[in-house]
Amino acid sequence: MTISKTALTTTTLVVALLFGGGAYVATNLGSIALNMSEKIGTKALGVNVNIDTMDISIKELNVNVAGITIANPSGFSNDPAIEIKNINVGLASLAEKLITMKNIDVSGVVVNLEVANQTTNLQTIQKNITASKPKTTTEATQAKEAAATDPIKVIIQRFSLDQSTLNPTITLLETQKLDPVAIPGFQLTGIGEKQNGVLAQEAVKQIFSQLIENSSDAAANAGFYQGLSKDALKDLGAAQLDSIKNNLTDEIDNIGNSLKGMFQ
Numbered sequence: 700m701t702i703s704k705t706a707l708t709t710t711t712l713v714v715a716l717l718f719g720g721g722a723y724v725a726t727n728l729g730s731i732a733l734n735m736s737e738k739i740g741t742k743a744l745g746v747n748v749n750i751d752t753m754d755i756s757i758k759e760l761n762v763n764v765a766g767i768t769i770a771n772p773s774g775f776s777n778d779p780a781i782e783i784k785n786i787n788v789g790l791a792s793l794a795e796k797l798i799t800m801k802n803i804d805v806s807g808v809v810v811n812l813e814v815a816n817q818t819t820n821l822q823t824i825q826k827n828i829t830a831s832k833p834k835t836t837t838e839a840t841q842a843k844e845a846a847a848t849d850p851i852k853v854i855i856q857r858f859s860l861d862q863s864t865l866n867p868t869i870t871l872l873e874t875q876k877l878d879p880v881a882i883p884g885f886q887l888t889g890i891g892e893k894q895n896g897v898l899a900q901e902a903v904k905q906i907f908s909q910l911i912e913n914s915s916d917a918a919a920n921a922g923f924y925q926g927l928s929k930d931a932l933k934d935l936g937a938a939q940l941d942s943i944k945n946n947l948t949d950e951i952d953n954i955g956n957s958l959k960g961m962f963q
Contacts, residue, residue: 749766782808786804801856804859805860808910816928828908857888871926
């Protein structure tokens with residue numbers, strides 16, 4: 700079964716990841732993708748996604764998703780924030796309310812960094828993720844409300860994302876012809892195992908939060924955050940790196956002053 704060149708929201712990516720096999724999914728994929736995806740994805744990332752193709756093998760319990768583009772948040776360019784070439788999912792078991800995945804393997808990821816005066820597109824997406832967490836109700840009430848709109852729970856035994864590419868498309872540096880840098884790959888294991896499954900929305904948040912964190916670290920190490928205020932760097936998690944650079948400069952100045960004193 701192939702769904703081609705379909706513009707959907709972020710949750711279609713979730714559906715592709717989490718519902719990649721089984722007769723129930725195959726026969727109801729259209730309604731699941733269009734109805735549940737709106738609710739799950741909008742809460743998870745708050746941005747739109749376009750998927751070129753999604754191939755499902757019921758016999759092999761496997762789904763392959765190709766050509767995913769994750770849009771920039773409002774206030775940034777119309778170019779995608781993240782592009783994913785391929786996602787392959789292997790399932791261990793499939794039920795209506797709980798899906799266990801043996802593996803999710805992601806490759807060909809390109810992150811297009813845009814730096815504004817006080818933030819970045821990646822940090823804005825991260826804030827969307829954080830803001831979607833309930834803050835005023837009890838945990839029991841939160842779980843009940845979430846289950847009413849997002850009843851599917853998942854267990855991900857292993858998630859693997861290959862080394863990705865960070866492309867500094869817009870920065871505050873004078874030169875805009877900057878070379879891309881590598882983002883280290885990462886693996887996550889046992890997502891949802893202790894809880895006997897977590898809501899699909901929470902699994903997506905955990906995965907993308909890790910990707911954004913790794914991307915932000917790579918951007919900081921490459922100097923792409925130059926020009927941001929200290930408050931903005933603190934929000935980005937780059938305050939420690941900035942402090943190290945400042946301390947190193949101070950030490951060099953102190954050594955220079957000491958040498959001057961020897962000849963006075």
